Amino acid sequence: MIALLPGDGIGPEVVAEARRVLETVCGDALAFEEGAVGYSAYEAGGHPLPDATLDLARRADAILFGAVGDPRGDALPRGQRPEQAILGLRKHLGLFANLRPARLYPELADASALRPEVARRIDLVIVRELNGDVYFGEKGMRTTAAGRREGYDIMSYDEDQVAAIARVGFETARARGRRLCSIDKANVLETSQLWRDVVIEVAAGYPDVQLSHMLVDNAAMQLVRDPGQFDVIVTGNLFGDILSDQASMCAGSIGMLPSASLDASQKGLYEPIHGSAPDIAGQGKANPLATILSAAMLLRYSLGLSDEADRIERAVATALSHGARTPDIGGTTTTSAMGEAVLAAL
Ligand code: NAD
Ligand code: IPM
Ligand code: MN
Numbered sequence: 001m002i003a004l005l006p007g008d009g010i011g012p013e014v015v016a017e018a019r020r021v022l023e024t025v026c027g028d029a030l031a032f033e034e035g036a037v038g039y040s041a042y043e044a045g046g047h048p049l050p051d052a053t054l055d056l057a058r059r060a061d062a063i064l065f066g067a068v069g070d071p072r073g074d075a076l077p078r079g080q081r082p083e084q085a086i087l088g089l090r091k092h093l094g095l096f097a098n099l100r101p102a103r104l105y106p107e108l109a110d111a112s113a114l115r116p117e118v119a120r121r122i123d124l125v126i127v128r129e130l131n132g133d134v135y136f137g138e139k140g141m142r143t144t145a146a147g148r149r150e151g152y153d154i155m156s157y158d159e160d161q162v163a164a165i166a167r168v169g170f171e172t173a174r175a176r177g178r179r180l181c182s183i184d185k186a187n188v189l190e191t192s193q194l195w196r197d198v199v200i201e202v203a204a205g206y207p208d209v210q211l212s213h214m215l216v217d218n219a220a221m222q223l224v225r226d227p228g229q230f231d232v233i234v235t236g237n238l239f240g241d242i243l244s245d246q247a248s249m250c251a252g253s254i255g256m257l258p259s260a261s262l263d264a265s266q267k268g269l270y271e272p273i274h275g276s277a278p279d280i281a282g283q284g285k286a287n288p289l290a291t292i293l294s295a296a297m298l299l300r301y302s303l304g305l306s307d308e309a310d311r312i313e314r315a316v317a318t319a320l321s322h323g324a325r326t327p328d329i330g331g332t333t334t335t336s337a338m339g340e341a342v343l344a345a346l
Contacts, residue, residue, distance in 0.1 A: 001031045002298070003060035005053065005089075007038040008082055009276025010286035010335075011066025017288035017339030018064060018295040021315075024346050025299070025308045033060070037089075038068030038082035038276070048073075048085040057089055057269070062302035064295060065089070065271035071278055078139075086271075090130045095261040095269050096161070097168040098128040099297075100244040102227075107320040108252035111329040114224060121228025122250050127172055128240025129165040130261055132157050133191075135237045155191045157236065162198040164264075169199075169234030170206040177231035179210045183219045183239055195236065216243070223247055244273050253328040255287025258294035260301050268302045270294040280327075284334040287326040289316055292342055311346060318345035 004019060006012035022030055035053035042048045048068065057063050068082040078084070089095065103123040104112060112119035137154030144150050166182070173180040182199045184192035196213055203211045214222065216239045222229060223243065227250045235243065248254040254274040261269045272290030280286055293316060300309035319341035325331020326338050333341065 001033055001060050003056045003063045004032050004034045005037045005057070005063060005085075006034070006066040007068040007085070007276065008040055008070045009067055009278050009281040011038070011068065011276055013281070013284070013286050013335050014272065014288040014291040015064060015066040017335060017342075018291040020339055021292050021312060021342055021346070022064075022295050022299075024343055025311055026305070037065070037085040039070035039073045041085065042073065042076070042080060042082065046080075048080060048082045049088040053085075054088070054092060057093060062267070062298045063089070063269040064291070064298060065269055066291065067272065067274065067276040069276040069278070082276075087135065089269060090261060091136065093267070093269065094131070094263040095267075096129060096131040096264075097165060097262045098126075098130045098240065098259055099168075099172065099262070100126040100128060100240070100247070100257060100259045100273055102126065102244070102247040102251045102257055104251045105256070105317055105320050107317070108256070108329055111252040111325075113249045114227070118226065118228075119250060119252075121226070122247070124227065124230040124247065125172055125176065125232050126240055126244045126247060127165065127169045127232060127234045128244065129157075129161065129236050131237075132161045133237035155189065155238075157191050157195060159194060159198050162195050163202050166199045166202040166234060167205075168262075169232055170202065170209050173209045173232040174206065178208060179212070179231035180206075181212045181214055181219075181230055181233050183214050183216050183233055183235040183243070185216050185239075186213070187215055191236075199234070219243060220246060223250060248273060253287060255290050255326060255328045256293070258290050258297050260294070260297045262301065266301055268298065270298040270302075284336065285327050286335045287328050288335050288339050289326075289342075292316060292339070312342070315342045315345035 109116035134155035186192040296312035299305040324341035
């Protein structure tokens with residue numbers, strides 16, 4: 001059974017298209033159950049991640065997630081904000097390894113923020129740690145001795161967390177171009193120094209993979225200067241969040257990038273890297289391809305259906321080559337018409 005968690009904003013619009021694609025490719029072989037998450041779940045029952053949804057996610061073979069977030073949620077106490085739904089699912093289910101592939105579909109060379117000859121070279125995977133870092137440390141608001149307000153968020157990683165994500169990075173690189181770049185801020189942060197030390201220790205088990213290290217500020221610059229230099233990137237929760245949005249624009253649009261969040265046994269939650277996009281919600285403008293490509297990753301990683309996953313990825317390329325373009329990639333195709341273009345290609 002696949003749990004569908006559409007969420008807020010454009011989440012339901014893009015998940016609906018991905019569901020149609022899954023139904024077309026797999027027919028009756030897949031069963032779906034839908035659950036509430038995010039602001040809509042909060043409105044209905046007072047919590048962004050209801051127990052029933054968490055239970056559904058635990059029972060599912062895999063989870064397809066849309067997006068959460070609503071401007072009305074921004075004033076709520078942090079524990080009730082819509083974003084807690086996705087953070088809670090990642091933590092409760094032990095989904096520590098987030099794979100965010102970014103590559104340019106040749107048809108979209110003009111949609112990239114980069115010159116086509118630079119953009120064309122982008123084909124990388126960001127392996128982002130999801131269960132630690134400044135996201136999950138102690139945080140709060142307090143008053144200083146001088147009576148001033150102070151906000152704080154503790155950044156930390158323990159060595160087991162770093163070793164676990166480093167192994168995913170090395171394994172991912174081993175299955176691709178055998179080059180791994182670890183991104184940190186070891187020149188300033190102790191958290192990053194431990195990160196770098198542990199990545200180097202883990203590297204001893206992967207002599208066939210070429211390891212390099214880069215400071216995150218330089219990495220942000222290199223991603224737009226020459227994204228083709230990267231094969232696999234491994235990095236922490238916060239840096240990975242920021243760099244993956246940046247990589248998406250090098251590859252054409254944030255509406256194009258899928259992701260897989262995996263636990264230690266390949267159980268996974270699959271979601272586009274983008275958010276609920278309240279600015280375009282309900283207007284038929286959302287690009288559903290990131291979610292459709294996330295559904296392909298779901299078939300490949302959690303259900304072992306790689307032929308079906310390949311079919312979906314080829315159908316996306318065909319739809320693009322036939323000229324289907326939502327506004328974010330320079331056209332006027334609607335969300336559902338983009339879904340139909342993929343279905344037609346299937
Ligand atoms: P966002 O990703 O929602 O949107 C950023 C920009 O990209 C907007 O202009 C939006 O219109 C555009 N965009 C995003 N997805 C698109 C798509 N599929 N097609 C076309 N255009 C698209 O980021 P934001 O505006 O910073 O955040 C909005 C809300 O989403 C916030 O509440 C945030 O917390 C939440 N958020 C949730 C997730 C998630 O659920 N995993 C991820 C990121 C942000
Ligand atoms: C993402 C999002 C989330 C994150 C938010 C909504 C908690 O930006 O999945 O990239 O920061 O991880
Ligand atoms: Mn993000």
